[in-house]
Amino acid sequence: MIVFDVVLMVTLWVLAVGAVSQADLFKSVVLFVTMGVVVAVAWARLGAADLAMVEVAVGAGITGALFLNTLGHLEQRPGERGEGEDTSHL
Amino acid sequence: MIVVAALVLGSFSAALIRIWRGPSGADRMMGAQLFGSSGAATVLVLAAMLEDWSLIDVALVFASLAAVTVVAFVERTERASMPQ
Amino acid sequence: MRGLPLISASIWVPLLGALFVSLWPRRYAARCGIGASIASAAAALLLVVAVALSGPRRERLGGWGAPAGIELWIDGFSALMIAMTAVVGGVVSVYALAYFRAKDSSGDPQRQEVEGRREAYFWRIWLLVWAAINGVFASADLFNLYVTLEVVGLGAVSLVALAGGRALPAAMRYLFVTLSGSLLYLLGVVLIYSEVGTLALFQAGESLIAGTLAQAALVVMVVGLALKTALFPLHFWLPPAHADAPAAVSALLSALVIKVTFYILVRLWVVVFPASVSQPVGEALMLLGLIAVIWGSWRALRQQRLKMLVAYSTVAQVGYLFLVFGLGPRADGSAGWQAGAYFAISHACAKGAMFLAAGAIARAVGHDQIEEMRGVGARLALPFFAFGLGGISLMGLPPSGGYVSKWLFITSAAATGDVIVVIAVALGGLLAAAYVFRVLALAFERAPREGAPSLRPIPATLGWSALVLGAVAVALGLAAGAPLALLEVGLPFGQSLAEGVTP
């Protein structure tokens, strides 16, 4: 079991390092989602079943979807509306 | 049990390789999906080993994760390929 | 009065207000919002009066006790902070009513749409933040503090982002700062929990023993909260965030939001950590506070933009707040802590007044470059007068709240022999005088005959509400007895805090 713990945690750490150090943003988002899955497995291993469920649904699922949505937004050209400074609201 | 664990480990490493190597976004996404399924399998194995059968529910949520990410991914590719 | 759930009412009323503002159609947002603000202020003041009359209160939400349930606890210190929130929040709400309303003149429908949306979001988020601030002051539980703190932080970031334009990067940086600050705090909570096995503030304080773990917990929590309070080397995020936000929001941030983390730090110091652990950290914080006073005032003096000047002045005033962590434990009785708490409320009123006035001035002039405000003072007498009133309190001139708190600082510093604190407090006052008078002198110069800046008309409410806050800041010096008496209710800084006074 110890072997399992160690392997799990090493995978987790490698995924985390990969997520923040990849040049390709999409790749790091995928690594991030994967990391969420591994974290959920870790919660399950620690006997926190409800946490594992929330982590998969929220920590990996919704957060991952939000990140993907943002990437999609950033791949479009910057919008035409509201360019420049808005100094009237000091 | 050992055989099952080894199989799960194998699919884990396959998923990791796909995610890391790419080459296209879809490959990586499929890798992440495989990772999710392997995660579900791991949780099931864990459930058997720890004899904590409430973990089966967790595996169900793992499976539904795939839907969420795929929808987000497809929406993103749709949007990126839209005419500007 | 004893049985009424006044504490939870002070949280629920603004929360319900936020809900109502969100549910009603957008064009009623302002009316609904001001009504909810008045109700929230009334609920909070009722609670404060009840505490002043009948002592500290405790509430168990849903009838659950300390280990599993959420406990709310109000003593004199939290009551004073809630009163500060009610007064500043009420005045700023009135100001915001005019501030966001006055933009409809351009006639461009798209612009009006944006403005209407901005106004509606302001009221929703601000009422939410108000509820969360009261929640922080009422919490008696380390984790509850984390949750409410996080809500305050996220709300504050959204409020900054309302301004759009260059406020967006400032808001982003503020978001990172506030997130990592509260995560560091949470890390400290984790360490404390793993040591004592409880989250309740007073129980944790009873069973936490001095050691490496307590030291580590204290250090992470202090770094996190000092980051969120913008203590000197960690203040980099504050000036852009506070200066680029809408004026009503700047006032709320400087007056209330940074006091929230200060409050938590004081509680940790007095209740949770043993003196042997917190003493050296307190000395370090005091030193940083001294540097902050000088550095912030100096930078304020050099600013070109009025709101930037006020924001750097906040950096300096935060320095005074952190002096209490060195002085408080050393001074006899609770004089040092009283100085800090009194400084917090008088700074809230003074800085609120200054930001509101700066917003009114900037609205009238069209920008906030100080150099180009030559000679506008006579035509904008009301806001500049409010700015000056706030400035009096910052300088510590009698009679003002700033004077009382600085006097308390200096007496407790003199009693413990900290000459350097006395010098720094005096020097900080001088520098404050320099930057306030720099603005006032320029504004009341004789206007150049040609090229005098043309002014846009502004609603009188803007000037008057700033003036009211300035007047409160001065009045805090004239009637210091009542707040100081309230501060002693339930002996928040006494030795007998944990046992003697539970209702």
Add this chain to the structure above:
Amino acid sequence: MIPSQIYVIAGAGLVSVGVFAWVVRRHLVRRMMGVNILSTGVFMMLIGGARRVEGGPDGVPQAMVLTGIVVAVSATALGLALIQRIYDQRGERSVEERGPM
């Protein structure tokens, strides 16, 4: 070595990765990711550390982490919304590696 100690150490490792991302990385999306990793690390330390105190699983830290995950996701949503607005209003350079932050 007790298994839960591994989790505490791994949590500390995640915290350091998160701090690294927050301090060194410049792209806003990546920094947001770093904050998420940081919070995951803190939660892992919390759960691992809690098991060391008690025999079985302890309910209070799990409730804390549950709340914490929800808080983290709302913070992430706010941050990503801000990033999209910054990109809309101020263009590509302000979210990129060499942005103004």
